[in-house]
Amino acid sequence: MIKVSNFTKVYKLSKKQMTEQKVTSKIKKAADKVSFNAKEGEIFGLLGPNGAGKTTILRSIATLLKPTEGTIEVMGHDVVKEPKEVRRRIGFLTNEIKLDKHFTPKYTFKFFGKLYGVSDKIIDERREKLFNYFDIKSFEDKKISELSTGMTQKLAIAVSLVHDPEIIIFDEPTNGLDIITARAVTNYLEELKSQGKLIIVSTHIMTVAEKLCDSVAIIIDGKKVAEGTISEIINEYKGKDLEHAFFNIYEKHVKEV
Amino acid sequence: MLLVIVKKELKRVFTDKRLVFSSFVLPALSIFLLYSLMGNMIGNMSNEIDEHIALVTIVNSPESFKDYIELYIDQIDRLKKEQGADFNDFQLEARYIDMTENEITNIKNSETGDLVKLGKTDVVIIFDQSFDKSVEGYETIQHPNVNTFYNPGEEYSSSAISRIEYQLLTGYQNFLLEKRFDGLSTLSAFTVNIENQNNIIAKEGQAAGLGMSFMMPMLLNIMLFAGAMGIGIDVIAGEKERGTMATLLLTPVDRKTIAFGKVLSLGIVAVISATCTFGAIIASLPNASEMLAGGTEVSIDSFGFAIGDYLMLLTVIIMQVGIFVGLICLISVIAKSVKEAGTYISPIYMVVMISAFGTIFTTQDVQMYKFMIPIMGNVFAIKEILTFDLSLVEFGVTVGMSAVIIGVLLKLITMAFNNERTMFNT
Numbered sequence: 001m002i003k004v005s006n007f008t009k010v011y012k013l014s015k016k017q018m019t020e021q022k023v024t025s026k027i028k029k030a031a032d033k034v035s036f037n038a039k040e041g042e043i044f045g046l047l048g049p050n051g052a053g054k055t056t057i058l059r060s061i062a063t064l065l066k067p068t069e070g071t072i073e074v075m076g077h078d079v080v081k082e083p084k085e086v087r088r089r090i091g092f093l094t095n096e097i098k099l100d101k102h103f104t105p106k107y108t109f110k111f112f113g114k115l116y117g118v119s120d121k122i123i124d125e126r127r128e129k130l131f132n133y134f135d136i137k138s139f140e141d142k143k144i145s146e147l148s149t150g151m152t153q154k155l156a157i158a159v160s161l162v163h164d165p166e167i168i169i170f171d172e173p174t175n176g177l178d179i180i181t182a183r184a185v186t187n188y189l190e191e192l193k194s195q196g197k198l199i200i201v202s203t204h205i206m207t208v209a210e211k212l213c214d215s216v217a218i219i220i221d222g223k224k225v226a227e228g229t230i231s232e233i234i235n236e237y238k239g240k241d242l243e244h245a246f247f248n249i250y251e252k253h254v255k256e257v
Numbered sequence: 258m259l260l261v262i263v264k265k266e267l268k269r270v271f272t273d274k275r276l277v278f279s280s281f282v283l284p285a286l287s288i289f290l291l292y293s294l295m296g297n298m299i300g301n302m303s304n305e306i307d308e309h310i311a312l313v314t315i316v317n318s319p320e321s322f323k324d325y326i327e328l329y330i331d332q333i334d335r336l337k338k339e340q341g342a343d344f345n346d347f348q349l350e351a352r353y354i355d356m357t358e359n360e361i362t363n364i365k366n367s368e369t370g371d372l373v374k375l376g377k378t379d380v381v382i383i384f385d386q387s388f389d390k391s392v393e394g395y396e397t398i399q400h401p402n403v404n405t406f407y408n409p410g411e412e413y414s415s416s417a418i419s420r421i422e423y424q425l426l427t428g429y430q431n432f433l434l435e436k437r438f439d440g441l442s443t444l445s446a447f448t449v450n451i452e453n454q455n456n457i458i459a460k461e462g463q464a465a466g467l468g469m470s471f472m473m474p475m476l477l478n479i480m481l482f483a484g485a486m487g488i489g490i491d492v493i494a495g496e497k498e499r500g501t502m503a504t505l506l507l508t509p510v511d512r513k514t515i516a517f518g519k520v521l522s523l524g525i526v527a528v529i530s531a532t533c534t535f536g537a538i539i540a541s542l543p544n545a546s547e548m549l550a551g552g553t554e555v556s557i558d559s560f561g562f563a564i565g566d567y568l569m570l571l572t573v574i575i576m577q578v579g580i581f582v583g584l585i586c587l588i589s590v591i592a593k594s595v596k597e598a599g600t601y602i603s604p605i606y607m608v609v610m611i612s613a614f615g616t617i618f619t620t621q622d623v624q625m626y627k628f629m630i631p632i633m634g635n636v637f638a639i640k641e642i643l644t645f646d647l648s649l650v651e652f653g654v655t656v657g658m659s660a661v662i663i664g665v666l667l668k669l670i671t672m673a674f675n676n677e678r679t680m681f682n683t
Contacts, residue, residue, distance in 0.1 A: 012678075062507060065677050087509040097507070098500035102269055114261045115508040159504075 001167060001198045002038045002061060006070035007031055009056050009222075030056040032222040033070065038200055038215075040166070043193055045213035046202040047246065053222040054202035055094070058171050061200070062092040075166060088116070091160040094171035098156070101145035105136055105155045108144065109162055116163035123162065130158040134184065150181045157185060168192060170201045174208055186212055206243035218246065220253045258510050262518030263525070270488055270526055280488055280530050284480065285537040292541035302412070311349045311417035314378040316361065318353050319389040321436075325429045326351050347420035352378070358386065365404065379414045380421055381406040392433055474639040475613040476538065477531065477574070478632075482581050482609045484530025486602060489523050489582065493589035494598035502680065512674040516586070520667065523582045528575070569652055570642050576659035577635040581609070583666030590673040590680075608632065616640055628655045631662050 009031040018026065031053045038044035046054045059065045061072055063083040071078060077085040099108050106127070113123035131137045134154040144152060153176065161168070173189070174182040189199050189212065203209050209216055210230055218226040218233070226233055226249050230242055237252075239245025270276050315322065330349075337344045356364075361383055383404040385391065391401035403426065407418035496502040505515055584605055592598035612633035623641060628634040628651050638655040641647035673679045 059681075064503065064506060064681060084509040084511070087507060092507050096500050097503045099504060100269065100496075100499070100501045102273060107268075111261065111265050112504070112508065115258065115505070115510050117509070 001040045003073040005035050007034045008069035010068040034224045036217045040198045041196045042214040043199045045209045045216035048219035052219045090167045091165035092169045093160045106140040113162045167198045210242040263522045266522035281533045285533040289537035289541045306416045307345045311379045313349045314352050314381045316383040325432045379417045474636045478613040480534040481531045485527035489585035490598045494592045494595045498594050513671045516670045516674045527578050573638045579663040629658045
């Protein structure tokens with residue numbers, strides 16, 4: 001469903017960014033020849049510490065960024081050549097992508113539904129279903145600015161699913177969510193998986209990954225250093241659990257560098 | 258899709274009380290209040306000067322002048338009764354005093370302050386002693402002299418002095434000459450405009466148009482830009498800052514459509530904002546005509562515009578709005594934050610102001626190349642439409658040039674929308 005081949009992303013840094021990040025080089029390799037495949041009906045995890053390049057990879061899959069080298073195909077569509085076809089098929093969610101607080105949940109849902117070319121009738125049906133599932137129904141006519149963080153987060157998830165995408169990309173899905181909302185979200189991801197959809201999540205919390213993901217790719221310093229199912233990774237890197245295995249990988253990688 | 262985006266943008270603006278107040282209500286209200294207040298004050302001031310009865314101190318007045326003043330005041334009183342509210346002739350109250358040669362020399366050599374010692378007075382007229390005698394003996398004696406003193410810092414005084422010199426003393430001279438030559442007809446070779454009361458040649462509305470054409474293009478341009486500026490920054494730079502732009506860019510809608518939707522809705526907002534302000538100016542016209550058109554009665558009817566003129570005006574305004582909105586959008590896309598956009602936009606606002614002010618004082622014919630100058634060309638065109646001077650070729654050049662600029666701006670905005678560096682600050 002998603003095929004990432006030799007994906008490399010290089011950022012040019014401005015002088016200000018160079019001082020901020022305390023580097024002397026004008027270019028920064030956020031992703032370096034990353035390749036992996038993710039198949040339908042699974043939850044695929046991109047794991048790694050902050051700044052490893054996970055978000056860059058996810059944004060490039062979502063066509064927000066263009067690869068410097070390598071290719072990314074989403075259901076057979078190249079992200080550079082057919083970005084619209086790709087966008088039609090994915091739902092993308094991160095904390096940095098926000099909804100205008102001035103509007104109501106109901107209006108926001110409808111607006112994005114229309115932009116995805118969904119008919120009014122289907123928008124209404126999906127809204128009923130998703131708003132009920134995430135308990136948004138009772139505040140659907142309030143301004144988003146009046147909602148709590150958790151409520152806004154739930155709405156953002158609902159909105160990202162308005163076009164019933166085949167692939168759902170979720171950057172740090174449970175970050176900043178309260179325990180109950182986080183549970184609702186992970187449960188819904190399981191349900192989407194059972195519908196045969198592909199879910200890609202990124203996280204640096206290994207317990208979340210272990211519970212949620214079928215297979216994972218571990219990214220450190222922009223490079224993919226391991227890939228496989230959870231049990232394959234634990235076995236290969238001799239960990240008690242995923243977190244233990246991750247630290248073994250991390251140590252090995254740091255030594256190599 | 259375009260319509261969906263434009264609708265959302267307009268909904269965003271018009272359901273936000275803060276934006277509506279700051280972009281539509283406040284500018285219109287302040288223009289109305291300011292113009293009405295200033296117009297009334299300027300109007301009152303000139304009325305007050307017209308109605309003021311000048312206090313004139315006359316030193317060593319000859320008998321003939323006293324007679325003349327008496328006649329003058331009688332005539333003024335009669336006119337005042339006849340004309341009622343329309344009456345605006347010079348009125349005076351004369352005070353006669355006598356002084357010796359020495360006192361007069363002292364006054365002539367002194368600072369104005371000493372004149373004040375004469376008491377509260379607007380103008381002092383000092384006649385040479387034995388004035389009447391000198392006038393009568395004109396064949397053998399040198400002409401006598403009249404000295405006048407006034408205070409240029411005082412409105413009443415400086416207004417009275419010109420009336421006294423050009424009206425009163427000239428009248429007095431004629432009065433004396435009439436006595437001397439027994440009638441004035443032998444002394445004049447011709448008269449000017451004596452039966453031609455209406456000596457103004459202008460196309461209907463042109464006079465009022467000229468008055469308005471001084472201020473209007475400038476005001477209109479500044480209003481259009483200012484109206485679009487605040488909201489424009491919010492619509493694009495604000496969306497980037499709040500992270501709501503990325504959500505929009507994730508949808509399968511063309512970036513070009515998103516960009517165009519933003520520009521279009523901002524254009525609509527700018528026109529509505531300018532219309533509000535324009536409405537406020539029209540509403541303040543009855544009070545502000547003194548200030549805007551130098552006393553010419555101005556109302557929207559006084560322009561005498563035909564449909565063609567309105568269409569030209571509208572087209573040029575829309576083109577100007579296009580350029581403004583294009584510039585504002587482009588800057589907002591490039592800027593990383595609302596604050597940064599505000600900083601970048603200030604110099605452009607300055608350019609708009611300078612372009613607008615620069616056209617106020619041009620009186621000669623506008624050369625063709627000037628219509629090609631971005632922004633300024635449109636201001637010239639608006640000015641020329643208001644005075645009925647814009648030819649179709651000039652109109653075509655202005656609109657054509659603007660269309661090219663708008664095209665380039667749209668292209669640049671779309672490029673910026675496609676550029677991940679500007680969109681995601683990477």
